[in-house]
Amino acid sequence: MATHEQQSEEEFADEPTEGGVDEVEARVGLAYTLRQVKRDSTARMGFYVISLITAIAAFATVDYYLLDYALAEAIPFLHHPERDPDVIEALLPPVGMENGIGTGTWEYPLGTDHRGRDILSRxxxxxxIAMTVGxxxxxxxxxxxxxxxAVSGYYGGWVDxxxxxxTDTIYAIPFLVLVIAFMSAFGRDITYAMVGVGIASIPVFNRLIRSRVVSIREEEYIEAAKAAGVKDRNIILRHVIPNSxxxxxVQATLQVGVSILIVAGLSFLGFGAQPPMASWGQMLAASRNYMLPAPxxxxxxxxxxLVTVVAFNLLGDGLQDALDPRINN
Structure with missing residues (x-):
């Protein structure tokens, strides 16, 4: 017959202990990360803003590629972003405001540009352009x-x-200079701007993941996979990369905002999106000659x-806090 002390020990063993396996398992995975992001008010705000802008971009993409601006013609407060209206009303202010040119109307809620096109539609x-490129x-x-x-850190030696x-050669060239040189060689098109920015950002991700792989490749589960005869390719794709x-x-989230900012700067300088294509950088470039009459x-x-880049930064900071075990322990 079990004594009172033995029964107490058995009951205590059945109870989950603080910091046990269940708690550790609850602190990893996509569900846990999403819960942590939801608890961060700034990250949550960034996520909501990004979701809204992405939905707007998806609407514009569908209308541009599939419907040929049918929605822009059907919805009252939208206009064709690349076409001048029949009656040119250039540089109108937003609704409820006046300037030396005219008074804002609900037909153009944010006013018109120097060619009379609706700023809201553009x-x-x-x-x-911004979200796709980003x-x-x-x-x-x-x-x-x-x-x-991953390959560099895993193999080391001459491969590394x-x-x-x-990648050091790419990293040594200033970001904008590299992208402009790439576009000068292949063309001043938004597609080449996107590819150029992507290539220029490779060293950022390369250095980050290599530093993680160098420490992970000596772990016991990697050695066990090698001993079991698993191919290096499968070890890298299934074990090394996911655990790094x-x-x-986090860096990818922040890099989306950086890419949007870089491409907007390229469009402002005359690279990337070309008129009459609507892009935020190109709109800034067109507005610089009208700062006084139509600020x-x-x-x-x-x-x-500004809002888009800040939103990605807020979400990136929230992800960093959620994925950092030193904070959530």
Whole structure:
């Protein structure tokens, strides 16, 4: 017959202990990360803003590629972003405001540009360029940098030396100079701007993941996989990269905002999106000659760039806090 002390020990063993396996398992995974992000009010705000801008960009993309601006013609407060209206009303202020040219109306809620085109419509369709370029350029840098960094850190030796010298060469060239040189060679098109920004961001991801892989490759589960005869390719793709990806995900979130800012700067300088295509950087470039008669012409695209970049930074900071075990322990 069990004594009272033995029964107490058995009951205590059945109870979950603080810091046990269940708690550790609850602190990893996508569900836990999302819960941590939701608890951060700034990260949550960034996520909501990004979701809204992404939805607007998706609307503009569908209307541009599939519907041929049918929605822009059907919705009352939208206009064709690349077409002048029949009656040119240039540089009108936003609704409720007046300037030396005219008074704002609800037909053009944010006013008109120097060619009489609706600024709101161009802002909406400009989000298509910003979000597409931001995500695609980051994806190019993320995939390229992750693969190069993982292979370099895993094998080491001469493979590491060759790959790192190549990425160091790219990293040594100033970001904008490299992208402008790339576009000068292939063309001043938004596609080449996106690819150029992606290539220029490869060293950022490469250095980040390589530093993680160098420490992970000596772990016991990697040695066990090698001893079991698992191919190096499968070890890199299934074990090394997934266990090194947390800081890369944070950097990717921040890099989307950086890519949007860089491409907007390129469009402002005459590279990237070309008139009459609607883009925020190109709108800023067109507004610089009309700062005094119509200051709001430059405020709206600048504000759009600012809000979008800040939103990605807020979300990135929230992800960093959620994925950092030193904070959530």
């Amino acid at each position: 802002m909406i369709y400009g989000s298509r 995500f695609m350029a980051t994806a190019i840098g993320l995939v390229g940098g992750t693969l190069i960094g 030396d060759v790959l790192q010298r190549i 990806f947390a800081p890369v995900l 709001t012409f430059s405020i709206w695209p600048g504000l759009a760039i």
